[in-house]
Amino acid sequence: MNIQDTLVHIFPSGVVSGCRPDKGGSFEVLKLPQGAVPQNCEVLASCRAKLARGHARRESYLVKTEELVIFFRVCPAWPAGDSSDLVLGVGYAPVGAAQSLALQSLARKSMEALRK
Secondary structure, eight states: OOHHHHHHHHSTTSEEEEEEGGGTTEEEEEEEOTTOOOOSSEEEEEEEOOOOTTOOOOEEEEEEOSSEEEEEEEEEOSSTTOOOEEEEEEEEEETTSHHHHHHHHHHHHHHHHHHO
């Protein structure tokens, strides 16, 4: 399964957009209901960012499917009047590949920094 099909499986109610393997693995999933969480995957790690009072939530996820490890953030869509959430992809790599281990390390360090 390619990344676009995998994202449709993880976020079936969203619209996959901007899936760019040539741009470091960046991707977006738009038009998600508020409070959206990944489905049909194993969550390896997650973290809710500590934000200043009054700011919207931002959550980071490191997930694993049968074929891919994926790191992304779920946050409110822009402009502020839009009531949907969106996913901003940080990267993805095949399970078991060296890139997968590097991505997992990056994700865990990023999440640890958000917890401080």
